[in-house]
Amino acid sequence: MNPQEQLFRMPAEPLHRLFFAWLPAQDERRRLAALAQELRARMPAVRWVDPRRHHMTLLYLGESPGPRESWIRMAREAGRRLRADAFALAPDRIAAFGNPRQPALALTCAQVPPAAAALGAALREAAARAGFTGLAGPPLHPHVTLGYARGPATVDEAVAAVPLEVRGFHLLHGIAGAPDYQCLGEWRLS
Template sequence: MPNVFDPPQLDLLGGPAGPTRVHRLFFALMPDEATRDAFSRIADALRRESPGFRARWVAPSRYHATLHFLGDHPMLREDIARAARQAGDALRAHAFDWTLDNLSTFRGREPPCVLRSDEVPRPLSELWQALREHLIRAGQGGQVSRTFTPHVTLGYSRSDMLPPRPVGPVTWRVEQLALIHSIVGQADYTTLQSWRLPG
């Protein structure tokens, strides 16, 4: 099995040999099992209550809230992963509660159906900002976004966008931050490193 850090194999003309895999790297907040189950029940209720709504549903094991996206690459960039670990190690943050209480869709080719909150808890905004600053100090300023819309994606619409609606609410005790590697089109994520948020 090839090492994910290996450079892509080249053909005789210097281009990638065969289909190029897309390696994705991001920081995410990872829910505990009880919270994943609560999100899954909301997705199940949506399927029952909106039978005409067709979607590509996210497996509950993949539920997360992206904190910072670090790009798509033809291989897993060891330099970016190392800088991301450095930023995560430097972070000083505590656990907090986040109550998700509404369902909506974002615009897109396959509009994401997402869980959000009417109010973003201050510790969540502070965590996003602190991690952004550490990533910039670690040399990743070109990778990170200047804006943040916290959400958990339940699925991707293959029909119409859903009007916003209240759900839940689900209160998530956020206690784990993870650096995640995924290969687009593959079922599983790989956790490169995780950090417990004390408190």
């Protein structure tokens, strides 16, 4: 690129993502990492997620080229107002999710626990009341992404169940390419 072209080229701002998520406790994080390590030997064409980034997205709120303070305020309002029950789940399947060219490999449940579905619906409703629009989408299907296939993959197999306790949720802010999420809020479930 010549110097004149550089004058008019705007640097691409990294995408900022905002979402509600469950974060595993340390013992749960160790169990998730152990499962990923076990799968690594059988699935070499996978880019594995750093265990510090393991989470379960409960509601994706959106992305923008920079942080959106109004979204953060609305999300915190939704988190403060939400009332839902804590629950346990025992995901027991590895399945391919999302982009068929490079799907996420996720630990998921064959059946969605009713309390998980209720939490997903309550979060969507609380976010809409706080001012978010365009949140229509499929109901919550709890999963923890362990890795990303480096090409098309069809995976749906049983694994030993990993017991998880969902006792609260977090508001997370992530920047594309950054190694960690920033926690902007945390709330307990009853």
